[in-house]
Amino acid sequence: MRMVDVISKKREGKELTTEEIRFFIDGYTNSTIPDYQASALAMAIYFQDMSDRERADLTMAMVKSGETIDLSAIDGVKVDKHSTGGVGDTTTLVLGPLVAALDVPVAKMSGRGLGHTGGTIDKLEAVEGFHVEITKEQFIDLVNRDKVAVIGQTGNLTPADKKMYALRDVTGTVNSIPLIASSIMSKKIAAGADAIVLDVKTGAGAFMKTKEDAKKLAHAMVQIGNNVGRQTMAVISDMSQPLGYGIGNALEVKEAIETLRGEGPEDLTELVLVLGSQMAVLGNKADTLEEAREMLKEVMKNGKAIEKFKTFLSNQGGDSSVVDHPENLPQAKYVIDVPAKTSGVVSNIVADEIGIAAMLLGAGRATKEDEIDLAVGLELRKKVGDAVSEGESIVTIHANRENVEDVIAKIHENIAISDRAESPTLIHTVITE
Numbered sequence: 001m002r003m004v005d006v007i008s009k010k011r012e013g014k015e016l017t018t019e020e021i022r023f024f025i026d027g028y029t030n031s032t033i034p035d036y037q038a039s040a041l042a043m044a045i046y047f048q049d050m051s052d053r054e055r056a057d058l059t060m061a062m063v064k065s066g067e068t069i070d071l072s073a074i075d076g077v078k079v080d081k082h083s084t085g086g087v088g089d090t091t092t093l094v095l096g097p098l099v100a101a102l103d104v105p106v107a108k109m110s111g112r113g114l115g116h117t118g119g120t121i122d123k124l125e126a127v128e129g130f131h132v133e134i135t136k137e138q139f140i141d142l143v144n145r146d147k148v149a150v151i152g153q154t155g156n157l158t159p160a161d162k163k164m165y166a167l168r169d170v171t172g173t174v175n176s177i178p179l180i181a182s183s184i185m186s187k188k189i190a191a192g193a194d195a196i197v198l199d200v201k202t203g204a205g206a207f208m209k210t211k212e213d214a215k216k217l218a219h220a221m222v223q224i225g226n227n228v229g230r231q232t233m234a235v236i237s238d239m240s241q242p243l244g245y246g247i248g249n250a251l252e253v254k255e256a257i258e259t260l261r262g263e264g265p266e267d268l269t270e271l272v273l274v275l276g277s278q279m280a281v282l283g284n285k286a287d288t289l290e291e292a293r294e295m296l297k298e299v300m301k302n303g304k305a306i307e308k309f310k311t312f313l314s315n316q317g318g319d320s321s322v323v324d325h326p327e328n329l330p331q332a333k334y335v336i337d338v339p340a341k342t343s344g345v346v347s348n349i350v351a352d353e354i355g356i357a358a359m360l361l362g363a364g365r366a367t368k369e370d371e372i373d374l375a376v377g378l379e380l381r382k383k384v385g386d387a388v389s390e391g392e393s394i395v396t397i398h399a400n401r402e403n404v405e406d407v408i409a410k411i412h413e414n415i416a417i418s419d420r421a422e423s424p425t426l427i428h429t430v431i432t433e
Contacts, residue, residue, distance in 0.1 A: 003024065038167055039167060039173075052227060053227070063190045069109065076103070077105075080107075083198075094256045103147055118249050157191065161183050198221055199234075203241075215431070218431045240424050244259075248375075250374050250375050257309070331398075341417075345387055345388070347417065361401075375398065382415075
């Protein structure tokens with residue numbers, strides 16, 4: 001088999017066989033197929049797309065390129081959740097303990113983040129002592145005993161995807177549905193999940209800016225998961241404005257605590273109830289989404305969810321006293337309110353630009369080498385559709401530097417106030433096939 005023939009075949013819009021896809025992934029992983037040929041195939045896929053079967057084959061070839069995590073020693077249906085990312089996206093911090101409080105095992109493999117704020121692990125490390133450096137045996141024991149644990153990503157999970165991801169970044173082939181879908185799903189499948197719930201974001205703060213593109217990606221990932229024997233569903237949710245109010249690592253942990261108590265922001269609470277209901281049904285703890293939702297609301301109300309969060313933190317070395325005393329989380333030196341320049345209604349909050357404002361303070365990473373300041377970030381005081389008076393605070397800045405004029409300027413540039421506005425729809429659609 002020759003790589004040039006595989007490239008030519010896909011260039012002509014023909015379907016690749018399972019063997020041809022495996023030949024490519026194996027050869028590219030072990031460096032017998034060079035970058036320039038992999039780039040040519042990625043571009044051919046970009047223009048000619050792939051069938052459902054090809055996408056599933058590509059995903060499984062990437063899964064088999066490295067280690068896979070065997071979670072069979074964990075009792076029950078292991079349900080994983082993946083978000084395509086956004087600004088103020090605190091859902092994982094809430095969903096883990098919330099769903100675990102229903103005895104659904106949440107065995108979460110997470111990474112650090114590039115962008116506006118840290119990843120799940122960075123956020124959790126705002127809790128003093130918390131760490132993910134536990135053995136696979138400890139990880140499995142914790143999930144079996146207390147139903148929730150988080151471990152860092154292993155070094156040799158889907159190495160083919162790591163190489164392809166870097167290549168796509170520099171060859172103009174990032175925005176290809178089959179390549180995005182197989183990248184995300186290969187990591188979820190290699191991490192050992194039995195069932196997968198996807199939160200696909202759309203809007204200014206999302207990777208997929210339009211609802212149409214978000215639907216295409218969601219359908220692609222759901223079909224891949226179902227084709228390879230993993231029950232998979234997706235929720236398409238809004239990211240035209242930040243989720244919740246907190247943007248920044250310690251601020252998001254505080255907001256997660258409030259949400260687990262049933263006192264969190266309306267949009268974050270609604271999203272975790274929607275996603276958590278799907279996880280509970282897939283985990284065989286409820287027969288219907290309505291039943292699952294009531295069960296989740298009950299564990300928020302009776303305190304089981306917040307107690308599960310305390311157990312989770314202390315199991316991994318974290319100071320669980322922050323749950324009752326959030327003032328023990330890292331605190332910024334300066335707290336500065338940004339006043340509205342005019343009265344009216346908030347009509348637009350450009351999510352990605354507000355995320356960049358938080359990153360300017362040190363809440364996120366521009367490069368992998370950057371240090372994150374866990375204490376800093378932004379607290380929105382208003383969301384789209386809220387009335388505001390001139391001089392009233394629209395954002396509170398938490399900073400460890402006194403001069404934040406650059407951040408204030410970016411906030412004013414990206415929060416619009418006009419005569420009227422409607423709140424955006426949070427949940428656009430649910431996709432199960």
